[in-house]
Amino acid sequence: MAKVGIVMGSDSDMPVMAKAADVLEELGVEYEMTIISAHREPDVFFEYAKSAESKGWKVIIAGAGMAAHLPGMCAAIFPMPVIGIPMHTTSLGGRDSLYSIVQMPSGIPVATVAIGGGANAGILAAKILATSDDALLERLKKYSSDLKDQVVAKAEKLDKLGYKEYMKQK
Known part of the structure; x- marks a missing residue:
């Protein structure tokens, strides 16, 4: 049974959200992933959020x-x-997303990772x-x-090659 719900507002968020899914897969954590726009389909969103607990989910990762x-x-x-997960935006570089997610009112916390921080969301x-x-x-x-x-392996490679050769191999 999936323990984590992964939801994003648009398929343009998929590259970032996929990083969360990849980490969860690597760690053997089951998840379900979907796309729901809270603004364009609020009825679908409300049903998603209301039913998450009865599905057995323990955490939701939401990117927007x-x-x-x-x-x-x-x-x-x-x-x-x-x-x-705040998404990078062209107009404000993701700061708008970050502030919108992190500045929640008292009593309604959202753990917030870095802009585009899909992998860290999966780890968290x-x-x-x-x-x-x-x-x-x-x-x-x-x-x-x-x-x-x-x-450690990268440091050993740098010690062996020197920085100029190391940079050529990157």
Whole structure:
């Protein structure tokens, strides 16, 4: 059964939201992904948010740009954690999305990652779930260890090649 709902306001958000899905897949966390516009189809959105708990979801990851009401409205309806991903926008570079998601009124929090931070949203969702799932916690520890190993390998390569040759290979 899916434990995470992933929702975006437009298919233009898919490249960022796919990063959240990729991380969840890597960590063995089931999810459902969909596209819903809170502004253009509010009835569909309300049903989505109202039914999320009965579907067994523990976290919703919601990405949106510009006015970015999708994450906040999810948080207003869904009683468990919502993670908002602000999308980069051409007019204001995503700051509009960021402010819209992070500046929620008291009592309606949305955990907010960086503009375009799909991977971090997936990791944060997994960390929330890992508070009650020891196997997932172990997979997260391995994920973190693998990240460290990648940095160590890059540092060793830099030491071996020097920065000029290293840059040529990037």
